[in-house]
Amino acid sequence: SAVISQKPSRDICQRGTSLTIQCQVDSQVTMMFWYRQQPGQSLTLIATANQGSEATYESGFVIDKFPISRPNLTFSTLTVSNMSPEDSSIYLCSGDRGTNNEQFFGPGTRLTVL
Amino acid sequence: AQKITQTQPGMFVQEKEAVTLDCTYDTSDPSYGLFWYKQPSSGEMIFLIYQGSYDQQNATEGRYSLNFQKARKSANLVISASQLGDSAMYFCAMRERSNYKLTFGKGTLLTVNP
Numbered sequence: 229s230a231v232i233s234q235k236p237s238r239d240i241c242q243r244g245t246s247l248t249i250q251c252q253v254d255s256q257v258t259m260m261f262w263y264r265q266q267p268g269q270s271l272t273l274i275a276t277a278n279q280g281s282e283a284t285y286e287s288g289f290v291i292d293k294f295p296i297s298r299p300n301l302t303f304s305t306l307t308v309s310n311m312s313p314e315d316s317s318i319y320l321c322s323g324d325r326g327t328n329n330e331q332f333f334g335p336g337t338r339l340t341v342l
Numbered sequence: 343a344q345k346i347t348q349t350q351p352g353m354f355v356q357e358k359e360a361v362t363l364d365c366t367y368d369t370s371d372p373s374y375g376l377f378w379y380k381q382p383s384s385g386e387m388i389f390l391i392y393q394g395s396y397d398q399q400n401a402t403e404g405r406y407s408l409n410f411q412k413a414r415k416s417a418n419l420v421i422s423a424s425q426l427g428d429s430a431m432y433f434c435a436m437r438e439r440s441n442y443k444l445t446f447g448k449g450t451l452l453t454v455n456p
Binding site: 259261265269270271272273276318320322324331332333334335336338 | 377379385386388433442448
């Protein structure tokens, strides 16, 4: 399986600021995804990061709030914009090779917004 | 409608005993995959086991096995010989071939007692 790294691993931010999370995969993947896990909750898909084009967002998530880039097959960023305390969550990057049985996750970024 | 249902918010097991974590799913897609992940308190998502809808045999990975009952749409995770390090949240997830996204259940918090 591939290895995914994320930066930063955690951060504490002030309300109204923005944070960009980086995700690096050690080998090429077909698809990359960004998930949010609010405290005590399950994972919710934010968007599918598409190489060289706009991400595909799930219902309830918009590009202005969560801009995503994927300039190549192994790297993606998620920005959480104009943060509020409700954005305090773990944000996880995930990669998929396109085969049936491989979808793996990065270690997550634990974000706290004050 | 819930696509993945985990009815056990919490489970307790004695060290060295076996435990079954329940998962039922709902799909009309004949081709799908079922995943189990472990999430320790550190927050990372650790892939445990995968079962494809067309797989004839139940999946096994070391101490983990998946009790796949297709007609009942259940995919229970069995952990044998529980260890203290197995204490974590466990998530069941499904990916349908028609929709390349993982949908997660709410999770089960497993506590292994010494």
